[in-house]
Amino acid sequence: MSLIIRVGMAEYKAARSPATLVTLGLGSCVGVVLYDRVKKIGGLAHVMLPDSRLSSQKDFNPGKFADTAIDALLQDMLKLGANRKSDIISKIAGGAQMFKMKAESSIMQIGKRNVEAVKAKLNELDIKIVAEDVEGNYGRTIEFFCETGELTIKTIGHGVRIL
Amino acid sequence: MYSDLELDALKEIGNIGAGNAATALSMMLSKKITIKVPQVKIISFNDVSELLGGPEKLVVGIFLRISGDIDGNILIVISEEDAYALAKTLLNNNRDINRDFSEMEESALAELGNIIGSSYVTALSELTKLYLKISVPSIAFDMAGAIVSFPLSLYGYLGDTAFLIETEFVEGLAGIKLHYLMIPDDKSLKQLLKAIGVSTFESDNSRRNGGI
Numbered sequence: 123m124s125l126i127i128r129v130g131m132a133e134y135k136a137a138r139s140p141a142t143l144v145t146l147g148l149g150s151c152v153g154v155v156l157y158d159r160v161k162k163i164g165g166l167a168h169v170m171l172p173d174s175r176l177s178s179q180k181d182f183n184p185g186k187f188a189d190t191a192i193d194a195l196l197q198d199m200l201k202l203g204a205n206r207k208s209d210i211i212s213k214i215a216g217g218a219q220m221f222k223m224k225a226e227s228s229i230m231q232i233g234k235r236n237v238e239a240v241k242a243k244l245n246e247l248d249i250k251i252v253a254e255d256v257e258g259n260y261g262r263t264i265e266f267f268c269e270t271g272e273l274t275i276k277t278i279g280h281g282v283r284i285l
Numbered sequence: 286m287y288s289d290l291e292l293d294a295l296k297e298i299g300n301i302g303a304g305n306a307a308t309a310l311s312m313m314l315s316k317k318i319t320i321k322v323p324q325v326k327i328i329s330f331n332d333v334s335e336l337l338g339g340p341e342k343l344v345v346g347i348f349l350r351i352s353g354d355i356d357g358n359i360l361i362v363i364s365e366e367d368a369y370a371l372a373k374t375l376l377n378n379n380r381d382i383n384r385d386f387s388e389m390e391e392s393a394l395a396e397l398g399n400i401i402g403s404s405y406v407t408a409l410s411e412l413t414k415l416y417l418k419i420s421v422p423s424i425a426f427d428m429a430g431a432i433v434s435f436p437l438s439l440y441g442y443l444g445d446t447a448f449l450i451e452t453e454f455v456e457g458l459a460g461i462k463l464h465y466l467m468i469p470d471d472k473s474l475k476q477l478l479k480a481i482g483v484s485t486f487e488s489d490n491s492r493r494n495g496g497i
């Protein structure tokens with residue numbers, strides 16, 4: 123019996139094996155998994171928006187933005203004993219565009235911009251993305267198993283994938 | 286954040302919009318439509334999908350963007366079963382319940398969203414004398430969490446909670462329910478209140494629109 127931890131919108135959580143981290147119904151948001159393969163410590167962030175510099179509040183929840191959520195998640199994992207030097211890897215999923223519009227303004231492409239921001243931040247931290255399932259026009263439910271390092275992606279009408 | 290007077294005024298705006306939309310919907314379906322008293326909800330992002338039956342609940346979402354003097358989003362959410370029933374009523378056919386939505390059914394549902402959204406916004410515009418236009422509808426059939434994520438994200442720059450004016454349209458006999466959410470951009474709320482003459486306190490934190 124393993125522990126299942128739900129990660130809601132704009133939240134981030136870190137856990138040790140054998141926990142499973144779950145996010146239900148990802149749309150334009152991006153699920154970012156960080157994983158220390160040696161210590162089997164995993165983390166999942168549910169990122170809503172690309173850039174914290176655009177926040178109108180000074181005192182915001184770091185889980186909302188790609189840049190701040192990944193930093194915060196990494197800190198939590200280090201606290202649990204993850205080793206920054208031992209290769210922490212990443213898997214990402216989500217960033218769909220749920221609604222199509224004739225006028226493709228940048229606000230409609232929030233999913234794509236989230237994916238780009240997540241990739242830029244991971245690159246900056248020198249964390250390798252080993253697998254991804256991003257964009258498209260459909261929602262995803264994702265489950266990350268800290269024991270095996272597998273990320274399961276379930277969709278409606280677009281199959282199940284294991285990364 | 287908002288005073289009772291302001292919330293009541295927003296509720297009343299929602300009521301007038303919904304009343305107009307219900308009339309239009311009733312004419313389109315030739316059925317009696319009842320509306321629930323609109324509510325102003327300030328809730329966490331996660332509670333929004335709970336409101337719609339949970340993040341994994343299969344729903345049809347119809348999205349329309351309001352722009353002009355104020356900006357905002359309209360999202361109409363219908364459960365899978367109710368959407369099938371509605372498609373059947375709209376096209377007057379005997380559909381097989383296990384079949385996916387046809388293109389014809391999708392466009393009929395989108396048109397329904399268009400009529401509800403437009404009549405809501407027209408009422409809003411007449412009441413406030415604001416210039417408002419509405420985008421063409423866009424439809425998606427997926428998990429509720431994924432459907433609401435987009436309009437909520439647009440609001441996410443401004444706060445950690447969702448602000449929505451919510452109402453429910455219920456079709457008389459079959460009890461088909463349509464969840465109607467209006468999610469205005471934060472700046473627009475103040476403008477909306479100003480337009481109907483509800484004075485608001487000028488807040489000292491200078492809000493930026495977050496580039497959206």
